[in-house]
Amino acid sequence: MRTKKTLNTLATITLSVISTYFLMGVSAKTQTARPQPAADLQYQIGGTLYMQKAAEYRSLAYQAFNLARLRLDADLDKKNIKKLPKAERRMPRAIVVDIDETILDNSPAQAYSIANNAPFNLKDWYAWGEMRKAKAIPGAVDFLNYAVSKGAKVFYVSNRDEVQKQATIDNLKKVGLTDVAADNVILRAGESSKEARRTAIAKTFRILMLMGDNLDDFSNVFEKRSIADRFAEADKARENFGRNFIVLPNAMYGTWENAIYDYGRLTETQKAEKRMSALELP
Ligand SMILES: [Mg+2]
Structure with missing residues (x-):
């Protein structure tokens, strides 16, 4: 039977x-x-090669960290301190940096994803993190160690998951960063917005600059906004860029891409259609 x-x-x-x-x-x-295959990630090859093989990418990273050092040196100048409100003068300095594609280079994980037609997934992402093999973004280690040597506190505010904390600390130390510990590596425990974490730091520190590859690393005004709104907010914040907002390039992924998909949970085919229709033609 x-x-x-x-x-x-x-x-x-x-x-x-x-x-x-x-x-x-x-x-x-x-x-x-x-x-087309179910997950054709060929479109990511350009952005990934730009990070891995373009000396222009490397130069942009140096440019970002050189600019950050200029801003820090200006802040260290006692003449400039006097321009600050009195309450802020006594607060210790902090520099808030994102981790992925700001301090650590995860392009090998992206390359693996392309080669295996495997879109972003936590299993592969955690496995890559556990390897502790990410290299530093050019210029990052020298700048951050310089800032620490000048008495600034560096906070690593990242949306990596709490379960990745030890591997993340190990990887940051491995690339040569001098002040990395459980209290200044602040990962995502709840919401993905970094606003509450920035506000908590600002209670006891004067944040003199933020560094990131994603506009969400700077302010919540950019979060979950349409492409047009993101442009409008970037225009409004234009005076901040190169001053207290220092941006690193990331053509591999980011909220810029999610905005193209209207933040929807789409199939790979639907995403490909959205990308094609977002292209501006002559
Ligand atoms: Mg990032």
Whole structure:
């Protein structure tokens, strides 16, 4: 009885697999000669190679950290301190930095994802983090260690998960950063917004600059906004860039891409369609 039932089930599955195969084959042939695979991440190759192989990317990273050092040196100048409100003069200095694609380079994880047609997923992401193999973004270590040597407190505010904390601390130490501990590596315990974490730091420190590859690393005015709104907010904040907001390039991923998808949970095919329709043509 059980054998017969199993055979019946097997026959049904086989039939449905065969019919699906032929149906898909027919519809694919009628639509296009070359059907797309489920997760085609080829579009990420350009952004990933730009980070890994372009000396221009490296130069932009140096430019960001050189500028950060200029801003810090200006702040260390006693003449400038007098321009601050009295209450703030006594507060210790802090520099708030994001981690991924700001201090650590995760492009090998992105390359792995492309090579395996595996869109971002926590299993692969955690596995990469556990390896502690991320290299530093060019210029990051020299600048942050310089800031620490001048008495500034560096806070690493990242949306990595709490479970990744030890591996993250280990990786930051491994690249040569001098002041890395459980209390200044502040990961995501609850909400993804970094606003509350920035506000908590600002209670006891004067945050003289923020560094990140994503506008959400700077202010909550950019969070979950449309492309047009993100442009408008960036225009409003233009005086901050290169002063207290120092931006690193990241063409691999980011909220800029989520905005193209209207922050929706889309299939890879739907995402590809959104990307194509977002292109501005002549
Ligand atoms: Mg980042």
